[in-house]
Amino acid sequence: MIQSVERAALILKALGSGTPRLGVTEIAERVGLAKPTVHGLLRTLAACELVVQDSDTGKYALGPAVLQLGNAYLDGSELRARSLLWADSLAQRVNEAVWVATLSGTRVIVLHHVFRPDDVVQILEVGAAIPWHACALGHAIAAHDPRREELLSDDLPPLTGLTRTTRPALEEALAEVRRRGYAVEDQEAALGDAGVAAPVFGRDGTPAGAVGVVGPAERLLDPARRDAITLAVRETARALSRDLGAPRSISPHPASPGGSAA
The missing domain is CATH 1.10.10.10 (Winged helix-like DNA-binding domain superfamily/Winged helix DNA-binding domain)
Known part of the structure; x- marks a missing residue:
């Protein structure tokens, strides 16, 4: 070096x-x-x-020059390029904003952001960096990441009073992601906000990133909508994993845009 x-x-x-x-x-x-x-x-x-x-x-x-390099990175990101149609389809399906992100160090970086399809004023979050332990996108990636032990060993400060920061709590959260296939964040990065995300895998079978729905907690975590949202997120992640060449053992039932998994 x-x-x-x-x-x-x-x-x-x-x-x-x-x-x-x-x-x-x-x-x-x-x-x-x-x-x-x-x-x-x-x-x-x-x-x-x-x-x-x-x-x-x-x-x-x-x-x-950093901005120029960042834009070049986004333009060259296969995850972002492959996610454009899938993320738009997911946003239309659940009527919420969608983020596609990857893990850089200990932070999740938003590569693509589809606005909620309504007339509400929204802020583009492409390039936003969020500590992995405080968001559903981060949990979805870390649950399968080869560096999981390293991530868990870092000092993890709380962003809100609901942020899980202890190793036992995070290990339990990541184990739950592996069991059910998706992660849920309830006001851990910002009060009032929630997220539902699933991992996206690459050709080597490791996480390339994650795709998730973000929005107000009372809307995303509403029991009447939660099952439909998690199903849509999981199907989108499986389909995107397929497009990235993930092994079938990891992404066994890809979906078609706006449709259901096979």
Whole structure:
């Protein structure tokens, strides 16, 4: 591993961790490097437009080249490309918003977002990063991910008073995902919001990501609708897994868009 590249990557990850702008001292503390080293790396990253410096505060933020790279990643994502029709069909079927996501480190990254098909004002969440342990999408992926032990060993802070953070609670949740084929989130990432998601598998039989329905908890978790929503999510995930070339043993009964599994 080339040390300078690794250090530059750590700096970019620190700047993308949620705090919009960071000073050299703050970055140095977060990545565990000396300030002169961080300053030199920042100057190089700035020359490549991967970071920008605020002229008033002297603090650094991610630069426009990062957006260009992110868009290129989305354009090249097979999961996202294969999910476009399936996600739209799912949104129409359950009349809710749909997210398709993948796991990056300890966070779920939203690759595709289909708005709820009505006239309500909605915000596009493509690129949003959510701690895996606080959302149904994350649980759906982690339940089958080869790095499950590593994910469970991390420090997992609560996002709300309902976020499951202890290892026993999360192990039980992931075991439940493996038993029933889908994950349910009840106000764990944000109060009032819920999610239902199922894993999407790739050619190698490991999770490529997950597809899920997101929306108000009182609507998604309504007993009168919950069975229909979970069935639709599972069928969509199986169909998308088939399109990605997942082994039949993992995705045995793919569905057709808007239809039922065989």
